[in-house]
Amino acid sequence: MTKLSILVVEDEDSIRAMLLLVLEQAGFIAHAASDAKEAQAILDQTHIDMILLDWMLPGISGAEWARRLRKESAYQDLPIILLTARGEEEDKVRGFDVGVDDYITKPFSPKELVARIRAVLRRSGKLLGGGQIVLGDMALDAEQHRLSIGERQLEVSPTEFRLMQFFMTHPDKVYTRTQLLDQVWGRSVYIEERTVDVHIRRLRKILSEYGREELLQTVRGFGYRFSLLQ
Structure with missing residues (x-):
């Protein structure tokens, strides 16, 4: 069963502990950091599907870190929800200006938080119908670890499943081999770029059995793209 991973960046110990508990009870994998530097280290080594980010952090603020992330191609589409005690409308506007996907003002209920998280994940394509x-x-069913075309289930390895999960949550976008390695395998593991080519070939062979090998497209001189468009 594949669970989505959420990184909590919150400097207050009690709030961070509460958020971790709520997320784990909701079925997510939760990672925690107390500042942007620690969060960046986790992000560099771990596949993260969403960030819950406190506005006021020691050192680099949450808003500033979000702005920096949005300048990196690997994280431009990473869902970010900003957590803050600020309630003024102008602060909400500033929050969206840095590129966050949603904005939750403290205090909030665990039920509201989980609902907002799932809503953002659905909009991003990472979560749909459980x-x-x-x-x-x-x-692709992340909970049951199944990939299918129509009524036919495809037999793929765990790595190929993660690769297809990333492609299907980022359709019609081109990614380099390095970007795919970072997002699917993680930056902490050294793997040669040709490993991506090997897994792409395997997936195409599997898809070809259903006449769908064209879904995984090579963009010459750059990388790969998953697209239903011809």
Whole structure:
């Protein structure tokens, strides 16, 4: 069963502990950091599907770190929810200006938090109907670890499943081999770029059995793209 990972960046110990408990009870994998520097280290080594980010952090503020992340191609589409005690409308506008996906003002209920998280994940394509991603006649069920075309289930390895999960949550976008390694394998593991090519070939062979090998497209001189468009 594949669970989505959420990184909590909060400097107050009690709030951070509460958030971790709420997320774990909701079925997510929760990671925690107390400042932007620690959070960046986790992000560099671990696949993260969403960030819950406190506005006021020691050192680099949450808003500033979000602005920096949005300048990196690997994190431009990473969902970010900003947590803050600020309630003024102008501060909310400033929060969205830095590129966050949602804004929750403290205090908030655990039920509201989880609902907002799931809403952002659905909008980003990472979560649909209890962990399902559906594109055309293709469906990926993260909870049951199933990939299917119509009624036919595809037999793929765990790595190939993660690769397809990333592609299906980021359709029609081109990614370099390095970006795919960072997002699917993680930056903490040294793997040669040609490993990506090997897994792409395997996936195409599997998809070809269903006449769908064209879904994984090579963009010459850059990398790969998953697209239902021809």
